Amino acid sequence: MFRTSERRLARWAITAPPTLFLLAFFLAPALIVVLASFQYPGEFGGLAPLADQGDGREYGLTLENYRFFASDWLFAEILLRSFLVAAASTLICLILAYPVAWLIARSPKQHRDLLVLLVILPFASNFLIRVYAWMIILGPQAAFAKLVNGLLGALGLGPVSLLFSPFAVLVGMVYVHLPFMILPLYTNLEKHDPVLLDAAQDLGADAWQRFWRVTWPLSLPGVFSGSALVFIPVLGMFAIPDILGGTRDMLIGNLIKDQFLGVRDWPFGATLSIVLTLCVLALAWLAAWAGMARRAHA
């Protein structure tokens, strides 16, 4: 009897602190945002009160923010652009990451940890520094921009601005998120049994077939988790378009940031956050469903 109550106390002492902290500082704020998306904006930013203050201003709950979102194509367009940028970044990351992940997975065991560390190190340096690096490289006075514009000039094309363009945004997104693709891919590829490839070869498969029919399908779980780790953060990113993009490269993250810190329409910002959350949840659900469908298939 004494033992069980003691055990219950231990369980409570271990579970309660992190649970209570996260309920207070993660779940409660998330629910407040849901509520805020149905409120009116306050007079000086923030939210209007829920109860009538008797001053003739709007109060209570409303669907107005969602109506506003649906009323203008501009918002859907920005959301669509965010999806396109996220999809393009994910694809480029995949293409760049696969050879590296493969190389590490097939390297001798004693080299692998070092190679993984080499992938992690640049990602450990500050995010803004990595974006700033591209500001230098793509800047109009930098050697790279001069080279590109020299080549374009030779072809009879006018000079282009590399910085503050959709190209720069894409480069920044790929650069910042690349390790998130390499690591899950490597973790997956490392587990492949090389005997499978030998068997495929004995059965007459050439190098391409061995990749496309054996390695690639087996690596799909790694591809999916890497893609989720790139796609989701890119979807909500505001700092990279802010620093490397032009005024027309606004993504949903920039729009949300502006509602909270620029124009100060918090309820509409909350609505946009909810829309983004729903997109992320749909993606997570899709990824889980794809994983389950594959398992059922196999």
Added chain:
Amino acid sequence: MRRLPVWLKLAAGFTFAFLYVPLAVVVAYSFNDSRLNAEWVGFTLEWYRVLAADAEMLLAARNSLFIALTASLAATFLGTLAGLAIHRYHPRWLPLLVITPVAMPEILLGVSLLVFFIQVLHLTLGLLSVLLAHITFSIGFVAIIVRARLAGMDESIFEAARDLGATPWAAFRLVTFPLILPAVVAGFLMSFTLSIDDFVITFFTAGVGVSTLPLQIYSMIKIAVTPEVNAVSTLLMLLTLVLVIAASRLDKGFMKGGA
């Protein structure tokens, strides 16, 4: 072992160059004797001198260190408990509470905390709000690393200690804790790195009350770029380099947790 094709090595080499050349450029220009990050003029330490005399930057650095230290201590405590709880008791909702802040776009956590602090807690944004925000997003990383370590452990030694008459607390203190200590320290280093590097969530929760190194770097990049940014970046890179290498030496689960 099968030989790797040359094109694969070339492609991997290209990606490694893509990862490292930009950072090398930042470091190189921090020693360049020119206001422009354009041409190499000559070697100088001028930008480090400018940095050392920049009072705002030094204050931001002090804030960053204080926040990172305090937040990661708290997050290590809460995250270790969360890892233990998930491993031992399989609570139904805790894993979701721990993972979601890590998995969702940072901006969502940032704005929700901003609304919560101002609208519900009526808190003036500043050190405290940034601290609470950093603890919130760090708990998950610590919990993942600690849990991975526990999963790789033989639970029977804990049971053996109990059978030999140790109280649960003694068994934890003398058996479990020493075994998970490398993961706990790696989790601490990880959350320290995350905290000192965080820009997005700090951007929303700092208000005008407090500045951190990333916020200071951001405003410099947005307003006037000088090689002083390169100098502070180089020093910050050096710091995180040391931290990450230390964490990865301590615990292999760190690599997976970091990914």
